[in-house]
Amino acid sequence: MxxxxxxxxxxxxxxxAELLRKETIQATAAELGVSPERFWTAMAASFPDRIVGAYGGTRDTLRTIARQCGTDPDDERLDRAVATHRKGAERVRxxxxxxxxxxxxxxxxxxxxxxxxxxxxxxxxxxxxxxxxxxxxxxxxxxxxxxxxxxxxxxxxxxxxxxxxxxxxxxxxxxxxxxxxxxxxxxxxxxxxxxxxxxxxxxxxxxxxxxxxxxxxxxxxxxxxxxxxxxxxx
The missing domain is CATH 3.40.50.1000 (HAD superfamily/HAD-like)
Structure with a gap:
């Protein structure tokens, strides 16, 4: 071997740290102005596609999922959401x-x-x-x-x-x-x-x-x- x-x-x-995953994703939802539970559900449902790159990078992914949840964040709000999401991902790893x-x-x-x-x-x-x-x-x-x-x-x-x-x-x-x-x-x-x-x-x-x-x-x-x-x- x-x-x-x-x-x-x-x-x-x-x-x-896996137990933090929902909390960190819901923090991202707050920055996007999306219902935390709705955003968590959408992120969970999109997992099989997200992990094979179907949504692109993190910024494009968050924008797409936010739109699916009925919100179209502007660039400033999206910037904050990306930063929050990356910080949360760091905690999980x-x-x-x-x-x-x-x-x-x-x-x-x-x-x-x-x-x-x-x-x-x-x-x-x-x-x-x-x-x-x-x-x-x-x-x-x-x-x-x-x-x-x-x-x-x-x-x-x-x-x-x-x-x-x-x-x-x-x-x-x-x-x-x-x-x-x-x-x-x-x-x-x-x-x-x-x-x-x-x-x-x-x-x-x-x-x-x-x-x-x-x-x-x-x-x-x-x-x-x-x-x-x-x-x-x-």
Whole structure:
């Protein structure tokens, strides 16, 4: 095994931060002058299209969804909404406890590290400024690729950019979007992060896997032990 490919939300990020998602989107609605509940419903309904780039970037997305909700914001109001939305997105992608140290450990052991994320424009646009970016060799975003998990092309793209055959990659994720199904179909070894220590977040993943991986860890730092002593510097 030469490479590890991670899911992003709930895997590299603090799973508890997912509980902030509705609050942050409703703050955006307030800036747009849209009913918070109506805006939340519209954003949720548009998720499958937003994560494959159908609405464009964040600014265009917010304008489109606001119009669907019966409001046409002017540029000044839209500017404030975009700033609020990006600030909220930053809160939702807070790193989980110890994750940066885990990534640094794996890189020090010469593993190639990748990412496959079903994400909308906010993550793609902000990625270079995140703490994750210098630690991930090959990020693959559904928004940029215009396809979502478990499409095998995402996994093939990640492996190709890492320069590692799929059979020599592990895929680590918290489930949802049938991501572990996609990983095994691609020939990778799936690892489930159960997030057992984060009550209340288990039901937040959409389109859950029908497949339960053999390898399961509760917290991400357990991945180092799962790899075995030959990969652990103590």
């Amino acid at each position: 030469r490479a590890i490919i991670f899911d992003f939300f709930g895997t590299l990020t603090d799973p508890s 807070t790193p989980r406890r110890g994750v940066l140290a885990v990534l640094d450990h794996l890189r020090a052991r010469n593993f190639r590290l990748g990412l496959i994320s079903d994400c909308s424009s906010e993550l793609f646009e902000a990625w270079p400024e995140t703490a994750y970016a210098p630690r991930i060799d090959a990020p693959v975003f559904s928004w940029q690729e215009r396809i979502r998990k478990p499409d095998p092309r995402l996994y093939a793209t990640a492996a190709a950019r890492l320069g590692v055959p799929a059979a020599e990659c592990w895929f680590v994720g918290d489930g949802g979007s049938r991501e572990h199904d996609g990983a095994r179909w691609a020939g990778m070894r799936p690892v489930l992060v159960t997030n057992a220590g984060y009550p209340g977040v288990g039901g937040l993943r959409t389109d859950p896997d029908s497949y339960l991986p053999e390898h399961r860890i509760d917290e991400l730092d357990e991945l180092i032990r799962l790899l075995g002593p030959s990969h652990d510097n103590g």
